[in-house]
Amino acid sequence: GENVEQHPSTLSVQEGDSAVIKCTYSDSASNYFPWYKQELGKRPQLIIDIRSNVGEKKDQRIAVTLNKTAKHFSLHITETQPEDSAVYFCAVRAGNEKLTFGTGTRLTIIP
């Protein structure tokens, strides 16, 4: 089955700086790569996703890059703000297989 590794497990950055979270996966058939944000006490919510036919996608301050050859993808958050503090989960899916989540990254923005 699919194996997803996520790093780092915790990340602290100064407000205004950038944050990068990386995930690697094992199944070369994987073609869908979403990122979910879970604020304290709340449910996970999708913030951005990318398909395997695209190398990069941006949405305001967040972006995701995908390297299919190396089987890794990354979440980039620029100009971080206090409300970016949360746990971020990457996920991977191949076709109709189940969505497999990474272990999560706790991001703390230091004011």
Added chain:
Amino acid sequence: GAGVSQSPSNKVTEKGKDVELRCDPISGHTALYWYRQSLGQGLEFLIYFQGNSAPDKSGLPSDRFSAERTGGSVSTLTIQRTQQEDSAVYLCASSLGGGFHEQYFGPGTRLTVT
């Protein structure tokens, strides 16, 4: 429209008792997932239903755990003979299907086994 709903929101039970947790997915969503999340931890996959296919039960931690999905809609997760280590938030999620569809999470059921 209505999102994924779960009931109860909180459940306290005594060790050894059975519990049933309910999930109402978004109407028309053919895929349904159950996850377990312990405090400060990640999303532990339990079971995946996709349309009429046989469910993927590979995440169920023991034979005390089972789940059903009736009529392709509502799902019930049953935990028999609960143990203290079963205490966690149980999250349900649904999506239109596999492929590129977004997965929507419910608010979760917080289970406490005393």
